[in-house]
Amino acid sequence: MPTAYFTHTDCLDHITPDGHPEQVARLRVIEQALADADLARFNAPLGTVEQATLCHPADYVSKIQAACPDQGTISLDGDTHVCQGSYTAAMRGVGGICAAVDTVLDGTAQNALCATRPPGHHAETQTPMGFCLFGTVAIGAKYAMEMRGLSRVVIVDFDVHHGNGTQDLVWNDPRIMFASSQQMPLWPGSGYASETGAHDNVINLPLDPNATGADLMDAYTNDIFPRLAAHKPDMLFISAGFDAHADDPLANLNFTTDEFTQITEMLCAFADTHCGGRVVSTLEGGYDLPALADSVAAHVNVLRSHAK
């Protein structure tokens, strides 16, 4: 079976102010890096309000839509901006991850990557933040259970920033176990090990600014994977942010592209053993364009190698 790849040109119409790190060019360099990759390519369908409201109140969804101006950009906070195309772009992320779940569960693909923007893991139940509008990965996880009948899933977030939005959206859901590693101290400031979810279903792994990819992989092996395995998941979701890379301008960690290969390899091996190889990954951060392109290509190579 192939690896499925979901994206959409509408995601190029989410235009941020000049100099903003979460820029249109991120998707363009990913497209170039994957131009020759052996992938089953799909246009991400437009998400529905029904899908978005798996995680957000309906009035929040309509508020985001109404906030998008006819021209120019407006700021929802110091980091998070919307333009005319932002709602549709974000809804391609929602629809893309739900379609990716369908593709994997229907046996059309072994695993999938959604390369959409804006990213999602900082969006809380009623608060857009950190470049994010809708909690894409949490929506995918809830869709897999509410609409496709899965019993339990896990989400692993290796973006350098804490997935505070995902944590907020899954906090009360014992069917979802969420593991997030993040540099600390770093924005948004949450993600302490003491934040464990209402059902002991959240695992936070704060990383010292000097931590290496090897440190993260040791923590997966010794602490995180045993707990994720005990959850007996049907599917693994990955919030794939590549801003822990040494070249990234937004953080201090010094992961290498090879370490993203190794991290992805560990995650796919976990999924092979515990989830029938079912993996749905979605793009989060990563702001140095060459490092992002190389890291996504490395991530995809591993997904491909596990697609049987």
Ligand SMILES: [Zn+2]
């Ligand atoms: Zn990030």
